Amino acid sequence: MARIVVVTSGKGGVGKTTTSAAFAAGLAQAGHRTAVIDFDVGLRNLDLIMGCERRVVYDFVNVINGEANLNQALVRDKRIKGLEILPASQTRDKEALSVEGVEAVLSELSRTHDYIVCDSPAGIERGAHLAMYFADDALVLTNPEVSSVRDSDRVLGLLASKTRRAENGDDPVREHLVVTRYAPSRVGKGEMLSVDDVMDILSVDLLGVIPESTAVLNASNAGVPVILEDKTDAGQAYADLVARYLGEEREHRFLDENKGLFGRLFKG
Amino acid sequence: MPAPAVGEAAFELKGRMTTLSVLQLKSQDARHILAQLDDRLGEQSGLFTGMPLVIAMAEGLEPSEELLGEVVSGLRERGVCPVALADMSPTLANPLGLGVMRNPSAPRPPREAIAAPSTGNGSPTPGGPAKLVSQPIRSGQQIYARGGDLVVVAPVSAGAELMADGHIHVYSSLRGRALAGVQGDRNARIFCAELQAELIAIAGNYRLSEHMSTDLYGGPVTAWLEGETLQLAAI
Numbered sequence: 246m247a248r249i250v251v252v253t254s255g256k257g258g259v260g261k262t263t264t265s266a267a268f269a270a271g272l273a274q275a276g277h278r279t280a281v282i283d284f285d286v287g288l289r290n291l292d293l294i295m296g297c298e299r300r301v302v303y304d305f306v307n308v309i310n311g312e313a314n315l316n317q318a319l320v321r322d323k324r325i326k327g328l329e330i331l332p333a334s335q336t337r338d339k340e341a342l343s344v345e346g347v348e349a350v351l352s353e354l355s356r357t358h359d360y361i362v363c364d365s366p367a368g369i370e371r372g373a374h375l376a377m378y379f380a381d382d383a384l385v386l387t388n389p390e391v392s393s394v395r396d397s398d399r400v401l402g403l404l405a406s407k408t409r410r411a412e413n414g415d416d417p418v419r420e421h422l423v424v425t426r427y428a429p430s431r432v433g434k435g436e437m438l439s440v441d442d443v444m445d446i447l448s449v450d451l452l453g454v455i456p457e458s459t460a461v462l463n464a465s466n467a468g469v470p471v472i473l474e475d476k477t478d479a480g481q482a483y484a485d486l487v488a489r490y491l492g493e494e495r496e497h498r499f500l501d502e503n504k505g506l507f508g509r510l511f512k513g
Numbered sequence: 514m515p516a517p518a519v520g521e522a523a524f525e526l527k528g529r530m531t532t533l534s535v536l537q538l539k540s541q542d543a544r545h546i547l548a549q550l551d552d553r554l555g556e557q558s559g560l561f562t563g564m565p566l567v568i569a570m571a572e573g574l575e576p577s578e579e580l581l582g583e584v585v586s587g588l589r590e591r592g593v594c595p596v597a598l599a600d601m602s603p604t605l606a607n608p609l610g611l612g613v614m615r616n617p618s619a620p621r622p623p624r625e626a627i628a629a630p631s632t633g634n635g636s637p638t639p640g641g642p643a644k645l646v647s648q649p650i651r652s653g654q655q656i657y658a659r660g661g662d663l664v665v666v667a668p669v670s671a672g673a674e675l676m677a678d679g680h681i682h683v684y685s686s687l688r689g690r691a692l693a694g695v696q697g698d699r700n701a702r703i704f705c706a707e708l709q710a711e712l713i714a715i716a717g718n719y720r721l722s723e724h725m726s727t728d729l730y731g732g733p734v735t736a737w738l739e740g741e742t743l744q745l746a747a748i
Contacts, residue, residue: 395652398670402651446688448649448668 247280247355250362251377251418253404254386255396257367260425261386263461263471264483265364266294268384270470271487273328277359280319282350283333284376285366286341292332295322296468306334309346315353324473329358339372347375369403379409382419382490385449388426389438394446397422401449421452423486428457429502440500453486455479456499533614534564535599536588539571543583547591554591562592567614569599576601578608585609641678650675650689657695671711680704690714699738704748708734718743 252265262285269281283291286306292298297320303313308331315331322328331350334341354361365376377383383404387397404418405411411418424440431437438446440454455461460477464470472487474480478499485495540546554561568584570576581598588595597612598605606613641660650656650665652672657663663677666684673689675681680702681693687705694701694716701715708729711722715738722730725745733748 395670395672398652399672401649402654402670402673405648405651406654445686446668446670 247358247361248381249351249355249379250360250382250384251365251380252362252384252386253365253373253377253400254393255367255369255373255400256388256393259367259386259388259393260455260461261367262290262294262364263465264384264386264423264425264455265291265362266470267472267480267483268487268490269330269360269362270322270325270328271472271483272360272362272491273322273325274472275487275491276327278327278357279360279362280329280331280354280358281362281364282331282354283364284342284372285364286333286372287335287338288366289333289335291364292320292330293468294465295320295330295470297322297330297332298468301332304332304334305350306337306341308350309341309343315350324469339366339370339375342372342375344375344378348379351379369399373400374403374407377404377408377418380404380418381410382421384421384423384452385447386423386425387443387447389424389428389432389440389443391438394438394443398447401447420449421490422447422449423453423455424451425455426457427454427499429500433502440497451497452489453482454497454499455482455486533567533596535567535569536595537569537571538574538576538580538584541574541577541580543580543587546584547587550587550591563594565594565596567597567599568595568611570601576605578605581605581609585611643679644677652689663693671709677701692719693736694738701738703736704734706733707731708745713743713745715743720745 252261252268254261265281269279273279281291282305283289292301300320303318307313308315308318319329319331322330351361363376363380366372385397385401387393401420404420408418410416422444424443427440428437432439440451444451456478458477458479460474460479461471464474471477471479472483475484482499485498488495538546566588568581585595595611597614599614601613603613643662643664644658646656646665647667649667650669650673652670655674658677658679660678662679662682663675664682665675668685669675669683669687669689671688675689675691676695677693678696678698681691683691683705686707686709688709690712691703691710692714693703697716699716703713703715709731712719713736715736718738718741720743729745729747734745735748736743736745
Protein backbone atom coordinates (compact mmCIF):
# COMPACT_ATOMS: atom_id res chain seq x y z
CA MET A 246 0.00 0.00 0.00
CA ALA A 247 1.34 3.38 -0.94
CA ARG A 248 1.27 6.34 1.38
CA ILE A 249 -0.65 9.23 -0.15
CA VAL A 250 0.79 12.68 0.49
CA VAL A 251 -1.00 15.87 -0.52
CA VAL A 252 0.96 19.07 -1.07
CA THR A 253 -1.44 21.90 -0.37
CA SER A 254 -1.63 25.51 0.79
CA GLY A 255 -4.90 27.22 -0.05
CA LYS A 256 -3.19 30.22 -1.56
CA GLY A 257 -1.67 30.14 -5.04
CA GLY A 258 1.95 30.89 -5.87
CA VAL A 259 3.22 29.53 -2.58
CA GLY A 260 5.29 26.77 -4.16
CA LYS A 261 3.06 23.70 -4.24
CA THR A 262 4.19 22.45 -7.62
CA THR A 263 7.87 23.21 -6.93
CA THR A 264 7.58 21.36 -3.64
CA SER A 265 5.65 18.44 -5.15
CA ALA A 266 8.33 17.98 -7.80
CA ALA A 267 11.21 18.27 -5.33
CA PHE A 268 9.56 16.08 -2.70
CA ALA A 269 8.62 13.32 -5.16
CA ALA A 270 12.10 13.41 -6.71
CA GLY A 271 13.67 13.20 -3.24
CA LEU A 272 11.54 10.19 -2.26
CA ALA A 273 12.48 8.45 -5.52
CA GLN A 274 16.16 9.27 -4.99
CA ALA A 275 15.89 7.55 -1.61
CA GLY A 276 14.79 4.41 -3.44
CA HIS A 277 11.01 4.65 -3.03
CA ARG A 278 8.77 4.05 -6.02
CA THR A 279 6.96 7.36 -6.29
CA ALA A 280 4.19 8.78 -8.47
CA VAL A 281 3.35 12.46 -8.49
CA ILE A 282 -0.07 13.54 -9.73
CA ASP A 283 -0.98 16.99 -11.00
CA PHE A 284 -4.49 17.77 -9.70
CA ASP A 285 -4.49 21.23 -11.25
CA VAL A 286 -6.70 20.24 -14.17
CA GLY A 287 -6.84 23.06 -16.68
CA LEU A 288 -3.65 24.73 -15.44
CA ARG A 289 -1.13 22.00 -16.07
CA ASN A 290 2.29 22.96 -14.66
CA LEU A 291 3.90 19.98 -12.98
CA ASP A 292 5.12 18.53 -16.28
CA LEU A 293 6.95 21.80 -17.01
CA ILE A 294 8.64 21.88 -13.61
CA MET A 295 9.61 18.23 -14.06
CA GLY A 296 10.82 18.89 -17.59
CA CYS A 297 8.68 16.22 -19.23
CA GLU A 298 6.11 18.36 -21.05
CA ARG A 299 7.19 17.05 -24.44
CA ARG A 300 6.43 13.49 -23.47
CA VAL A 301 2.86 13.94 -22.24
CA VAL A 302 0.47 11.87 -24.37
CA TYR A 303 -2.41 11.00 -22.07
CA ASP A 304 -3.37 12.62 -18.78
CA PHE A 305 -5.16 12.14 -15.45
CA VAL A 306 -8.61 12.89 -16.89
CA ASN A 307 -8.09 10.44 -19.77
CA VAL A 308 -7.40 7.73 -17.19
CA ILE A 309 -10.43 8.66 -15.09
CA ASN A 310 -12.64 8.56 -18.18
CA GLY A 311 -11.18 5.21 -19.28
CA GLU A 312 -9.73 6.70 -22.48
CA ALA A 313 -6.26 5.50 -21.55
CA ASN A 314 -4.85 3.14 -18.99
CA LEU A 315 -2.57 4.26 -16.22
CA ASN A 316 0.56 2.86 -17.81
CA GLN A 317 -0.04 4.84 -20.98
CA ALA A 318 -0.53 8.06 -19.07
CA LEU A 319 2.33 7.83 -16.56
CA VAL A 320 5.44 9.65 -17.73
CA ARG A 321 8.65 8.07 -16.44
CA ASP A 322 11.30 10.50 -15.27
CA LYS A 323 14.52 10.09 -17.24
CA ARG A 324 16.85 11.21 -14.44
CA ILE A 325 15.55 9.32 -11.44
CA LYS A 326 14.59 5.67 -11.39
CA GLY A 327 11.25 4.90 -9.82
CA LEU A 328 9.74 8.39 -10.36
CA GLU A 329 6.62 8.77 -12.49
CA ILE A 330 4.44 11.74 -13.28
CA LEU A 331 0.71 11.70 -13.98
CA PRO A 332 0.07 15.01 -15.73
CA ALA A 333 -3.13 17.03 -15.52
CA SER A 334 -5.30 17.71 -18.52
CA GLN A 335 -4.90 21.20 -19.90
CA THR A 336 -8.11 21.21 -21.93
CA ARG A 337 -10.55 20.23 -19.19
CA ASP A 338 -11.56 21.74 -15.87
CA LYS A 339 -11.80 20.45 -12.30
CA GLU A 340 -15.34 19.19 -12.84
CA ALA A 341 -13.82 16.37 -14.89
CA LEU A 342 -12.49 14.88 -11.64
CA SER A 343 -14.81 12.56 -9.73
CA VAL A 344 -14.36 11.05 -6.31
CA GLU A 345 -14.75 7.52 -7.72
CA GLY A 346 -12.35 8.24 -10.59
CA VAL A 347 -9.67 9.66 -8.33
CA GLU A 348 -10.09 6.80 -5.89
CA ALA A 349 -9.72 4.23 -8.68
CA VAL A 350 -6.52 5.84 -9.98
CA LEU A 351 -5.04 6.13 -6.47
CA SER A 352 -5.82 2.55 -5.56
CA GLU A 353 -4.30 1.27 -8.80
CA LEU A 354 -1.14 3.35 -8.25
CA SER A 355 -1.11 2.19 -4.66
CA ARG A 356 -0.44 -1.39 -5.71
CA THR A 357 2.77 -0.53 -7.54
CA HIS A 358 4.17 2.47 -5.67
CA ASP A 359 5.43 3.35 -2.18
CA TYR A 360 4.40 7.01 -2.25
CA ILE A 361 1.82 8.97 -4.19
CA VAL A 362 2.32 12.74 -4.10
CA CYS A 363 -0.76 14.80 -4.95
CA ASP A 364 0.01 18.30 -6.19
CA SER A 365 -3.08 20.26 -5.15
CA PRO A 366 -4.40 23.26 -7.06
CA ALA A 367 -4.86 26.53 -5.18
CA GLY A 368 -8.17 27.26 -3.52
CA ILE A 369 -10.44 25.05 -1.46
CA GLU A 370 -12.83 23.96 -4.19
CA ARG A 371 -13.31 20.68 -5.99
CA GLY A 372 -9.75 20.14 -7.30
CA ALA A 373 -8.13 20.95 -3.97
CA HIS A 374 -10.72 18.93 -2.09
CA LEU A 375 -10.15 15.82 -4.20
CA ALA A 376 -6.37 16.22 -3.96
CA MET A 377 -6.55 16.08 -0.15
CA TYR A 378 -9.52 13.75 0.25
CA PHE A 379 -7.61 10.43 0.19
CA ALA A 380 -4.43 11.73 1.84
CA ASP A 381 -2.56 9.99 4.65
CA ASP A 382 -0.09 12.84 5.10
CA ALA A 383 -0.19 16.50 4.16
CA LEU A 384 2.56 18.96 3.46
CA VAL A 385 0.91 22.27 4.25
CA LEU A 386 2.84 25.06 2.61
CA THR A 387 2.85 28.64 3.70
CA ASN A 388 4.76 31.79 2.88
CA PRO A 389 5.77 33.86 5.90
CA GLU A 390 3.04 36.44 5.46
CA VAL A 391 -0.36 36.79 7.12
CA SER A 392 -2.72 36.06 4.25
CA SER A 393 -0.86 32.92 3.27
CA VAL A 394 -0.83 31.74 6.88
CA ARG A 395 -4.56 32.40 7.17
CA ASP A 396 -5.27 30.34 4.05
CA SER A 397 -3.07 27.50 5.26
CA ASP A 398 -4.94 27.56 8.53
CA ARG A 399 -8.20 27.14 6.62
CA VAL A 400 -6.71 24.20 4.73
CA LEU A 401 -5.61 22.59 8.01
CA GLY A 402 -9.21 22.83 9.16
CA LEU A 403 -10.38 21.08 6.00
CA LEU A 404 -7.76 18.35 6.43
CA ALA A 405 -9.18 17.70 9.88
CA SER A 406 -12.78 17.57 8.71
CA LYS A 407 -13.23 16.98 4.97
CA THR A 408 -10.94 14.06 4.24
CA ARG A 409 -11.71 10.36 4.04
CA ARG A 410 -9.78 9.77 7.25
CA ALA A 411 -11.85 12.41 9.05
CA GLU A 412 -15.13 11.13 7.64
CA ASN A 413 -14.34 7.51 8.56
CA GLY A 414 -13.09 8.49 12.01
CA ASP A 415 -9.64 6.99 11.28
CA ASP A 416 -6.38 8.44 12.56
CA PRO A 417 -6.22 12.03 11.35
CA VAL A 418 -4.17 13.10 8.35
CA ARG A 419 -0.59 13.74 9.52
CA GLU A 420 0.12 17.41 9.03
CA HIS A 421 3.58 18.77 8.25
CA LEU A 422 4.32 22.46 7.95
CA VAL A 423 6.61 23.70 5.18
CA VAL A 424 7.51 27.38 5.15
CA THR A 425 8.60 28.44 1.67
CA ARG A 426 10.18 31.59 0.22
CA TYR A 427 11.71 32.37 3.59
CA ALA A 428 13.99 35.40 3.58
CA PRO A 429 15.74 35.78 6.97
CA SER A 430 16.95 39.28 6.11
CA ARG A 431 13.39 40.46 5.61
CA VAL A 432 12.29 38.75 8.81
CA GLY A 433 14.99 40.73 10.60
CA LYS A 434 13.57 43.96 9.22
CA GLY A 435 10.08 42.97 10.33
CA GLU A 436 8.79 42.66 6.76
CA MET A 437 7.99 38.97 7.09
CA LEU A 438 6.71 36.67 9.81
CA SER A 439 9.36 34.53 11.44
CA VAL A 440 9.16 30.73 11.42
CA ASP A 441 8.31 30.90 15.13
CA ASP A 442 5.42 33.28 14.44
CA VAL A 443 4.07 30.97 11.75
CA MET A 444 4.38 27.91 13.98
CA ASP A 445 2.71 29.76 16.83
CA ILE A 446 -0.26 30.68 14.66
CA LEU A 447 -0.65 27.30 12.96
CA SER A 448 0.48 24.98 15.79
CA VAL A 449 1.74 22.30 13.41
CA ASP A 450 5.12 20.52 13.46
CA LEU A 451 7.66 22.07 11.15
CA LEU A 452 9.00 19.76 8.45
CA GLY A 453 11.13 22.22 6.55
CA VAL A 454 11.96 25.82 5.74
CA ILE A 455 12.82 26.58 2.12
CA PRO A 456 14.72 29.83 1.66
CA GLU A 457 13.76 32.35 -0.99
CA SER A 458 16.23 31.49 -3.70
CA THR A 459 16.98 32.22 -7.32
CA ALA A 460 17.78 28.52 -7.62
CA VAL A 461 14.05 27.76 -7.54
CA LEU A 462 13.31 29.95 -10.53
CA ASN A 463 16.34 28.72 -12.44
CA ALA A 464 15.42 25.10 -11.82
CA SER A 465 11.80 25.72 -12.89
CA ASN A 466 12.93 27.33 -16.10
CA ALA A 467 15.25 24.43 -16.79
CA GLY A 468 12.58 21.84 -15.97
CA VAL A 469 14.64 20.29 -13.19
CA PRO A 470 13.24 19.53 -9.72
CA VAL A 471 15.24 21.91 -7.53
CA ILE A 472 16.26 19.11 -5.17
CA LEU A 473 18.56 17.84 -7.94
CA GLU A 474 20.49 21.12 -7.77
CA ASP A 475 22.29 19.89 -4.69
CA LYS A 476 24.75 22.78 -4.55
CA THR A 477 21.99 25.32 -4.00
CA ASP A 478 20.40 26.41 -0.72
CA ALA A 479 16.87 25.54 -1.83
CA GLY A 480 18.02 22.16 -3.15
CA GLN A 481 19.66 21.32 0.16
CA ALA A 482 16.66 22.56 2.12
CA TYR A 483 14.43 20.18 0.15
CA ALA A 484 16.89 17.32 0.67
CA ASP A 485 16.71 17.97 4.44
CA LEU A 486 12.93 18.07 4.25
CA VAL A 487 12.69 14.70 2.51
CA ALA A 488 15.17 13.15 4.97
CA ARG A 489 13.11 14.47 7.90
CA TYR A 490 9.92 13.16 6.35
CA LEU A 491 11.56 9.72 6.09
CA GLY A 492 12.39 9.81 9.78
CA GLU A 493 15.90 11.24 9.89
CA GLU A 494 16.72 13.96 12.43
CA ARG A 495 18.21 16.99 10.75
CA GLU A 496 18.71 20.45 12.13
CA HIS A 497 16.83 23.26 10.42
CA ARG A 498 19.08 25.41 8.26
CA PHE A 499 18.68 28.71 6.44
CA LEU A 500 16.82 30.22 9.38
CA ASP A 501 19.03 33.24 9.93
CA GLU A 502 21.07 35.50 7.73
CA ASN A 503 24.51 34.77 9.13
CA LYS A 504 23.95 31.05 8.93
CA GLY A 505 23.43 31.17 5.18
CA LEU A 506 25.40 28.94 2.87
CA PHE A 507 28.49 31.14 2.86
CA GLY A 508 28.40 31.67 6.59
CA ARG A 509 28.31 27.97 7.13
CA LEU A 510 31.09 27.25 4.67
CA PHE A 511 33.45 29.76 6.21
CA LYS A 512 32.59 28.86 9.76
CA GLY A 513 33.19 25.20 8.86
CA MET B 514 -34.04 19.61 -19.76
CA PRO B 515 -31.48 16.91 -19.02
CA ALA B 516 -32.53 14.41 -16.39
CA PRO B 517 -30.56 14.81 -13.17
CA ALA B 518 -27.86 12.24 -12.69
CA VAL B 519 -28.87 9.14 -10.80
CA GLY B 520 -27.69 9.28 -7.25
CA GLU B 521 -27.42 13.07 -7.25
CA ALA B 522 -28.96 14.35 -4.02
CA ALA B 523 -32.34 15.97 -4.62
CA PHE B 524 -32.21 17.78 -1.32
CA GLU B 525 -29.93 18.56 1.56
CA LEU B 526 -30.94 18.71 5.19
CA LYS B 527 -29.17 21.53 6.94
CA GLY B 528 -29.07 22.59 10.54
CA ARG B 529 -29.39 26.33 10.82
CA MET B 530 -29.37 28.68 13.75
CA THR B 531 -32.04 31.24 13.68
CA THR B 532 -33.70 33.62 16.05
CA LEU B 533 -37.39 33.18 16.67
CA SER B 534 -39.63 35.54 18.54
CA VAL B 535 -41.39 33.99 21.49
CA LEU B 536 -44.85 35.14 22.48
CA GLN B 537 -45.06 34.49 26.17
CA LEU B 538 -48.63 34.32 27.43
CA LYS B 539 -49.09 35.89 30.84
CA SER B 540 -52.85 35.63 30.93
CA GLN B 541 -55.40 32.85 30.57
CA ASP B 542 -57.78 35.19 28.80
CA ALA B 543 -57.37 34.97 25.04
CA ARG B 544 -59.45 38.06 24.34
CA HIS B 545 -57.36 40.09 26.75
CA ILE B 546 -54.16 38.90 25.07
CA LEU B 547 -55.41 39.59 21.56
CA ALA B 548 -56.69 43.03 22.50
CA GLN B 549 -53.27 44.01 23.84
CA LEU B 550 -51.68 42.52 20.76
CA ASP B 551 -53.87 44.69 18.57
CA ASP B 552 -52.67 47.77 20.41
CA ARG B 553 -49.10 46.69 19.72
CA LEU B 554 -49.77 45.79 16.08
CA GLY B 555 -51.42 49.13 15.61
CA GLU B 556 -48.20 50.86 16.58
CA GLN B 557 -46.06 48.83 14.23
CA SER B 558 -48.44 47.63 11.56
CA GLY B 559 -46.94 45.34 8.95
CA LEU B 560 -43.95 44.50 11.08
CA PHE B 561 -45.51 41.30 12.33
CA THR B 562 -47.06 40.09 9.08
CA GLY B 563 -45.78 36.62 8.24
CA MET B 564 -43.51 36.58 11.28
CA PRO B 565 -42.88 33.07 12.62
CA LEU B 566 -43.66 32.94 16.30
CA VAL B 567 -43.25 30.44 19.12
CA ILE B 568 -45.89 30.44 21.80
CA ALA B 569 -44.81 29.93 25.39
CA MET B 570 -46.63 30.05 28.73
CA ALA B 571 -45.38 32.32 31.46
CA GLU B 572 -44.08 30.57 34.53
CA GLY B 573 -46.85 29.15 36.69
CA LEU B 574 -49.52 29.30 34.00
CA GLU B 575 -50.91 26.06 32.60
CA PRO B 576 -51.75 25.96 28.91
CA SER B 577 -55.25 24.95 27.91
CA GLU B 578 -56.57 23.69 24.61
CA GLU B 579 -59.19 26.41 24.52
CA LEU B 580 -56.80 29.29 25.24
CA LEU B 581 -54.22 28.12 22.71
CA GLY B 582 -56.87 27.52 20.05
CA GLU B 583 -58.22 31.04 20.39
CA VAL B 584 -54.80 32.66 20.51
CA VAL B 585 -53.52 30.73 17.49
CA SER B 586 -56.52 31.49 15.33
CA GLY B 587 -56.42 35.12 16.51
CA LEU B 588 -52.75 35.37 15.53
CA ARG B 589 -53.39 33.83 12.13
CA GLU B 590 -56.22 36.30 11.48
CA ARG B 591 -53.70 39.06 12.15
CA GLY B 592 -51.20 37.69 9.66
CA VAL B 593 -48.78 36.37 12.28
CA CYS B 594 -47.55 32.84 11.71
CA PRO B 595 -47.32 30.70 14.86
CA VAL B 596 -44.99 27.75 14.21
CA ALA B 597 -44.57 25.95 17.49
CA LEU B 598 -45.44 25.67 21.16
CA ALA B 599 -42.62 25.93 23.63
CA ASP B 600 -42.27 23.10 26.08
CA MET B 601 -45.88 21.88 25.82
CA SER B 602 -47.31 18.51 25.00
CA PRO B 603 -47.69 17.41 21.36
CA THR B 604 -51.34 16.62 22.08
CA LEU B 605 -51.89 20.38 22.43
CA ALA B 606 -49.77 21.27 19.42
CA ASN B 607 -50.89 18.67 16.88
CA PRO B 608 -54.55 19.72 16.49
CA LEU B 609 -53.36 23.29 15.90
CA GLY B 610 -50.88 22.20 13.22
CA LEU B 611 -47.94 23.39 15.31
CA GLY B 612 -44.65 21.83 16.31
CA VAL B 613 -43.17 21.59 19.78
CA MET B 614 -39.96 23.32 20.73
CA ARG B 615 -37.97 22.07 23.61
CA ASN B 616 -37.28 24.68 26.25
CA PRO B 617 -36.36 27.80 24.32
CA SER B 618 -37.38 30.11 27.12
CA ALA B 619 -38.58 27.91 29.96
CA PRO B 620 -36.71 28.47 33.19
CA ARG B 621 -33.89 26.04 33.73
CA PRO B 622 -32.51 24.97 37.05
CA PRO B 623 -30.36 27.83 38.24
CA ARG B 624 -26.67 27.16 38.04
CA GLU B 625 -24.08 28.61 40.30
CA ALA B 626 -23.32 31.73 38.39
CA ILE B 627 -19.83 33.06 38.50
CA ALA B 628 -20.40 36.18 40.49
CA ALA B 629 -20.41 38.77 37.78
CA PRO B 630 -20.53 42.35 38.99
CA SER B 631 -23.68 42.63 37.03
CA THR B 632 -27.36 42.79 37.69
CA GLY B 633 -28.20 40.95 34.51
CA ASN B 634 -31.91 40.57 33.98
CA GLY B 635 -31.73 38.20 31.01
CA SER B 636 -32.87 34.65 30.70
CA PRO B 637 -31.39 32.12 33.09
CA THR B 638 -28.09 30.46 32.35
CA PRO B 639 -28.44 27.24 30.39
CA GLY B 640 -27.29 24.20 32.29
CA GLY B 641 -26.45 21.63 29.65
CA PRO B 642 -23.21 19.67 29.60
CA ALA B 643 -20.10 21.50 28.51
CA LYS B 644 -18.54 20.77 25.14
CA LEU B 645 -14.81 20.12 25.15
CA VAL B 646 -12.64 20.69 22.08
CA SER B 647 -8.97 19.69 22.15
CA GLN B 648 -8.06 20.06 18.47
CA PRO B 649 -6.99 23.45 17.09
CA ILE B 650 -9.96 25.35 15.70
CA ARG B 651 -8.99 26.62 12.28
CA SER B 652 -9.96 29.59 10.20
CA GLY B 653 -13.42 29.00 8.74
CA GLN B 654 -14.49 26.46 11.36
CA GLN B 655 -17.48 27.09 13.56
CA ILE B 656 -18.08 25.36 16.88
CA TYR B 657 -21.36 25.70 18.75
CA ALA B 658 -21.98 24.40 22.25
CA ARG B 659 -25.75 24.15 22.34
CA GLY B 660 -27.30 24.44 25.76
CA GLY B 661 -24.06 24.76 27.71
CA ASP B 662 -20.47 25.89 27.98
CA LEU B 663 -17.68 25.53 25.47
CA VAL B 664 -14.21 24.61 26.70
CA VAL B 665 -11.34 24.77 24.22
CA VAL B 666 -7.86 23.57 25.15
CA ALA B 667 -6.22 24.30 21.78
CA PRO B 668 -5.57 27.48 19.81
CA VAL B 669 -8.46 29.20 18.07
CA SER B 670 -7.30 30.70 14.79
CA ALA B 671 -8.25 34.00 13.26
CA GLY B 672 -11.37 33.47 11.19
CA ALA B 673 -12.72 30.71 13.42
CA GLU B 674 -15.94 31.19 15.35
CA LEU B 675 -16.90 29.86 18.78
CA MET B 676 -20.46 30.00 20.00
CA ALA B 677 -22.02 28.77 23.21
CA ASP B 678 -25.32 29.15 25.00
CA GLY B 679 -23.26 29.37 28.20
CA HIS B 680 -19.69 30.44 28.96
CA ILE B 681 -16.69 30.09 26.68
CA HIS B 682 -13.30 29.05 28.05
CA VAL B 683 -10.19 29.03 25.86
CA TYR B 684 -7.06 27.74 27.57
CA SER B 685 -4.84 28.86 24.69
CA SER B 686 -4.72 31.73 22.24
CA LEU B 687 -8.06 33.10 21.09
CA ARG B 688 -7.58 34.77 17.72
CA GLY B 689 -10.99 34.18 16.20
CA ARG B 690 -14.43 35.22 17.36
CA ALA B 691 -16.10 34.12 20.56
CA LEU B 692 -19.82 34.57 21.15
CA ALA B 693 -21.10 33.48 24.54
CA GLY B 694 -24.72 33.42 25.65
CA VAL B 695 -25.96 33.34 22.07
CA GLN B 696 -29.47 32.44 23.22
CA GLY B 697 -29.54 35.56 25.33
CA ASP B 698 -27.89 34.52 28.59
CA ARG B 699 -26.54 37.79 29.92
CA ASN B 700 -24.65 36.06 32.73
CA ALA B 701 -22.46 34.17 30.30
CA ARG B 702 -18.78 35.00 30.38
CA ILE B 703 -15.76 34.52 28.17
CA PHE B 704 -12.39 33.42 29.55
CA CYS B 705 -9.23 33.08 27.52
CA ALA B 706 -5.56 32.54 28.24
CA GLU B 707 -4.37 34.79 25.45
CA LEU B 708 -6.68 37.44 24.10
CA GLN B 709 -6.08 38.21 20.44
CA ALA B 710 -9.70 37.89 19.40
CA GLU B 711 -11.24 39.58 16.40
CA LEU B 712 -14.50 39.96 18.21
CA ILE B 713 -16.07 38.86 21.44
CA ALA B 714 -19.76 39.01 22.24
CA ILE B 715 -22.06 38.15 25.10
CA ALA B 716 -25.80 37.92 24.53
CA GLY B 717 -25.44 39.94 21.34
CA ASN B 718 -23.37 42.76 22.85
CA TYR B 719 -20.08 42.71 21.04
CA ARG B 720 -16.71 44.36 20.97
CA LEU B 721 -14.22 44.41 18.11
CA SER B 722 -10.50 43.96 18.59
CA GLU B 723 -9.84 47.59 17.72
CA HIS B 724 -11.91 48.56 20.74
CA MET B 725 -10.08 46.30 23.15
CA SER B 726 -7.48 47.82 25.37
CA THR B 727 -3.95 47.17 24.17
CA ASP B 728 -2.95 46.44 27.79
CA LEU B 729 -5.16 43.38 27.76
CA TYR B 730 -4.13 42.21 24.32
CA GLY B 731 -2.18 38.96 24.42
CA GLY B 732 -2.87 38.33 28.09
CA PRO B 733 -5.35 36.24 30.07
CA VAL B 734 -8.68 38.01 30.05
CA THR B 735 -12.26 37.55 31.11
CA ALA B 736 -15.24 39.33 29.63
CA TRP B 737 -18.70 39.84 31.07
CA LEU B 738 -21.73 41.98 30.52
CA GLU B 739 -22.58 44.95 32.67
CA GLY B 740 -25.82 46.52 31.54
CA GLU B 741 -25.42 46.84 27.80
CA THR B 742 -21.64 47.17 27.99
CA LEU B 743 -19.14 44.43 27.57
CA GLN B 744 -16.47 44.61 30.24
CA LEU B 745 -12.98 43.18 29.92
CA ALA B 746 -10.45 42.58 32.65
CA ALA B 747 -7.18 40.78 33.06
CA ILE B 748 -7.38 37.59 35.08
